[in-house]
Amino acid sequence: MLEVVERELRVASRSRGIFASRAVAAGIPLAILLYYHLVMQSFYGRMSGSGLFNTLMYLALFAVSFGGLRSTSDSITSEKREGTLGLLFLTALSATDVIAGKFAAYGLRSFYSLIATLPMIALSLLLGGVTGGEFLCGSLLLLNTLFFSLALGLVCSTFFKRQNAALGVASALMMVLMLAGFLVQAALEWWQIRPPDVVVHLFSPLMAFAKISNSFMGADPQFFWIHVGFLQALGWLCLLLAKRGVRECWKEVVVANTFTRMNWLNWRSWPSLLVESSQSLAAYRNRALSHSPYYWRVTRSKILRMLPWSSVILAVLAICCGFVFDSGFVRQGGFAVFVLVILHLVFRVMLAASAAFVMVEDRLSGGLELALGTPLTVKRLLHGYYWGIWRNFGGPLATIILLELAIFSWVAFIEADLDKEMVRMMICFCLNLVVDCLAIVPLTLWKAIDLNKPQHAAGIAGLRILVVPGVLFVLLVSLAHPDGDSVAIIWVFINFFNALLNGGISDRKLRDHLRERVASRFTAKIPLV
Amino acid sequence: MSDQAPPVLTPAVHTVGLTRTYGSMTALSDLNLTVNRGDLFGFIGSNGAGKTTSLRILATFLTPTSGTAKVLGCDVVTQSDEVRHLIGYMPDFFGVYKDMEVTEYLDFFAACYKIPSASRDKTVSDVLELVGLSEKKGALIGALSRGMQQRLGLARVLIHDPQLLLLDEPASGLDPRARIEMMAILQELQRLGKTIIISSHILSELQSLCNRVAIIEKGKLIYAGPVQGVRDQMSEGPVYWVTVAHGTQAQAIEVIKRCDGIKEVEMADGKIKVSLVSSETDPAAISGALVTSGLRLLGFREDEIGLEEVFMRVTRGDTQ
Numbered sequence A: 001m002l003e004v005v006e007r008e009l010r011v012a013s014r015s016r017g018i019f020a021s022r023a024v025a026a027g028i029p030l031a032i033l034l035y036y037h038l039v040m041q042s043f044y045g046r047m048s049g050s051g052l053f054n055t056l057m058y059l060a061l062f063a064v065s066f067g068g069l070r071s072t073s074d075s076i077t078s079e080k081r082e083g084t085l086g087l088l089f090l091t092a093l094s095a096t097d098v099i100a101g102k103f104a105a106y107g108l109r110s111f112y113s114l115i116a117t118l119p120m121i122a123l124s125l126l127l128g129g130v131t132g133g134e135f136l137c138g139s140l141l142l143l144n145t146l147f148f149s150l151a152l153g154l155v156c157s158t159f160f161k162r163q164n165a166a167l168g169v170a171s172a173l174m175m176v177l178m179l180a181g182f183l184v185q186a187a188l189e190w191w192q193i194r195p196p197d198v199v200v201h202l203f204s205p206l207m208a209f210a211k212i213s214n215s216f217m218g219a220d221p222q223f224f225w226i227h228v229g230f231l232q233a234l235g236w237l238c239l240l241l242a243k244r245g246v247r248e249c250w251k252e253v254v255v256a257n258t259f260t261r262m263n264w265l266n267w268r269s270w271p272s273l274l275v276e277s278s279q280s281l282a283a284y285r286n287r288a289l290s291h292s293p294y295y296w297r298v299t300r301s302k303i304l305r306m307l308p309w310s311s312v313i314l315a316v317l318a319i320c321c322g323f324v325f326d327s328g329f330v331r332q333g334g335f336a337v338f339v340l341v342i343l344h345l346v347f348r349v350m351l352a353a354s355a356a357f358v359m360v361e362d363r364l365s366g367g368l369e370l371a372l373g374t375p376l377t378v379k380r381l382l383h384g385y386y387w388g389i390w391r392n393f394g395g396p397l398a399t400i401i402l403l404e405l406a407i408f409s410w411v412a413f414i415e416a417d418l419d420k421e422m423v424r425m426m427i428c429f430c431l432n433l434v435v436d437c438l439a440i441v442p443l444t445l446w447k448a449i450d451l452n453k454p455q456h457a458a459g460i461a462g463l464r465i466l467v468v469p470g471v472l473f474v475l476l477v478s479l480a481h482p483d484g485d486s487v488a489i490i491w492v493f494i495n496f497f498n499a500l501l502n503g504g505i506s507d508r509k510l511r512d513h514l515r516e517r518v519a520s521r522f523t524a525k526i527p528l529v
Numbered sequence B: 001m002s003d004q005a006p007p008v009l010t011p012a013v014h015t016v017g018l019t020r021t022y023g024s025m026t027a028l029s030d031l032n033l034t035v036n037r038g039d040l041f042g043f044i045g046s047n048g049a050g051k052t053t054s055l056r057i058l059a060t061f062l063t064p065t066s067g068t069a070k071v072l073g074c075d076v077v078t079q080s081d082e083v084r085h086l087i088g089y090m091p092d093f094f095g096v097y098k099d100m101e102v103t104e105y106l107d108f109f110a111a112c113y114k115i116p117s118a119s120r121d122k123t124v125s126d127v128l129e130l131v132g133l134s135e136k137k138g139a140l141i142g143a144l145s146r147g148m149q150q151r152l153g154l155a156r157v158l159i160h161d162p163q164l165l166l167l168d169e170p171a172s173g174l175d176p177r178a179r180i181e182m183m184a185i186l187q188e189l190q191r192l193g194k195t196i197i198i199s200s201h202i203l204s205e206l207q208s209l210c211n212r213v214a215i216i217e218k219g220k221l222i223y224a225g226p227v228q229g230v231r232d233q234m235s236e237g238p239v240y241w242v243t244v245a246h247g248t249q250a251q252a253i254e255v256i257k258r259c260d261g262i263k264e265v266e267m268a269d270g271k272i273k274v275s276l277v278s279s280e281t282d283p284a285a286i287s288g289a290l291v292t293s294g295l296r297l298l299g300f301r302e303d304e305i306g307l308e309e310v311f312m313r314v315t316r317g318d319t320q
């Protein structure tokens, strides 16, 4: 066991990331701390530390929940890819050794980051309002969540070949866990059963903390331990599964994409829910390729295709939960509108991110340049990109808009006199989303031609499409004080003009310069293979 | 292919005054090069000599600063679409999507060449067969070894059955065995009538493989022609190695010096190295003179000067 840990630690110590992640982990709370101290206090006077403590704890819990997944999701997949997993078993190591070694080694980085965060969180003790006991409980909660998250990442890593598949499934499971409380409650209330409070708060660390911080240790001290014990048990279950899985999975190091038939009784075939059979893949490939090679390239990953749907489904779930929980606020549509605003933002970001991701990967791998060496025209190539991205996002976008129409009709039905202002805003809202989405694709693709990091391209596109018109709008409205009707028109107009300008120019530039940019950049800058 | 070659054969590649500059740096200057159809043409130069630059111009990725280049009669700038149909370019990087399967990857490029879907399957298995990757059909590219990825690159180049192959260092990074296999594949392709231009540093292999070579240095063409001709043009005259009985070398040198057409005589490694003024000089005169003066002639052979040495001689090893 120690050999595996030692080897991993040696590799880890060579990477600079471990320092960077610790610095980031400590830096973000520090920034929030400063913000609290400088900005909030100057407005509201001296504040108690508990607000800060809660904010930091929520953030940290969220980060730990998904950060842990990220650390371990590549632990076994990488060995499988390189075909070294079998080698480990040729030595005297047992499955337990491998799992424990991987867990310790890959978890260490996250653990360090968490340890670096704790002193920052502890600073809120100085502001008063938080007791040492609360801090200790919070730290324990974080550690416990990290343990579970690492275990979940590890088990997914043993069942998948590619890291993004492992990470995707692990994140989805984590999401389910976070929402499980709501779902169980909604289900129980459907059957007219009033669920005990514990059920709602048990599953998700965030919800658990919400309960704990509300009635801290006073009302319900056992609950804290129930939750900790629950996550511990789940974590150990994951590790046990991983141990069983790792013993089997290394034998199929052959990287053939063998498709196992879905069989609900055999847990090993469950991943095939996400992976399509090779026959259906080949049939799809045939159809898509005759459309355009890049159309297939963009739409081939099922996970990328499901990403936008997942955001829509999450939003619908959130709205449904909102209906179950709240009454007054929801009846006026307030909560639904709030969720939809977030959804609109997230949707744009996802669109930009996936466009940027595809382009950067194509360019860095050199595949795009090779394709440009074929008779494939730039026009056909761009069509492939556009249509492919719209195949992934078109359905979800239409669903969002239909959803909004439905909610509106419903609200209009409930409330006899509908707020005209709100209808107008909602229509603008949908119009803006569509226009922005149309513009964001060419803009991001164009930006991604020059940048090696997809997130940079997506960020710039987001800035140009969302922030710039927003600032313009706020400036204009605060200067001119227009009435209600014109505000909406101004809003739509600015947005439309901005999108048209950005999208149109980028599309033109792509058509004219894509070939030359891809070829020249490639030789000039990027280190190869 | 070559069986139905047109009556008047345009050369596979013909460049006139091809020049390419990057800012103030001239990567390629005034390249005049003709590659005939069916040639296996070696393109030799040290690092930064301009091999990749020339190949990328031919592959329509770069536009020349001045001069023209024609591929099978089509101009690379004005008729770039036609040229792209005719050539297969394998760059000095892999350009693979690591998360694609081998067949997916080839299907993808087959679609780029608009190969109809009905014949795609067969084409893909044919090229895989040719490069010896048939067993790896379903494998993820990321899981292929370096040599296999290189072969996959070759398969990709062949997918649309191009007449001219431009291969930029296809053997780099391969182990000796894989290299020999790669060379065998190339010879097979030449036999099928393809024209192949291959750039490389590995000169000893090109020597046996190529029928014609070009040597390029600092963007300038130094030599273009048959492999055998390199020496005649590059080295001043033929060189012979003479071995005589121990202790009689000094005497032998005196005898040889008295012959006609001798440029230089010197001792090296216990043998006598005789450089002639030109290939017209009859080497038999030397051996005759040695024998008639009563010396025991143990060995007499012509110097096998390799491409390697010619290369070292004409290029001073300086890179730009």
Ligand SMILES: Nc1ncnc2c1ncn2[C@@H]1O[C@H](COP(=O)(O)OP(=O)(O)OP(=O)(O)O)[C@@H](O)[C@H]1O
Pocket: A520, A523, A524, B022, B025, B026, B027, B045, B046, B047, B048, B049, B050, B051, B052, B053, B054, B092, B320
């Ligand atoms: N995009 C570029 N920008 C500026 N200079 C370049 C660029 N590409 C190539 N060069 C320069 O042009 C010259 C020729 O480069 P080229 O890549 O053709 O050499 P090469 O013969 O292929 O060398 P190697 O054997 O190392 O591959 C080099 O000096 C190089 O620095």
Ligand SMILES: [Mg+2]
Pocket: B051, B052, B053, B092, B168
């Ligand atoms: Mg090169």
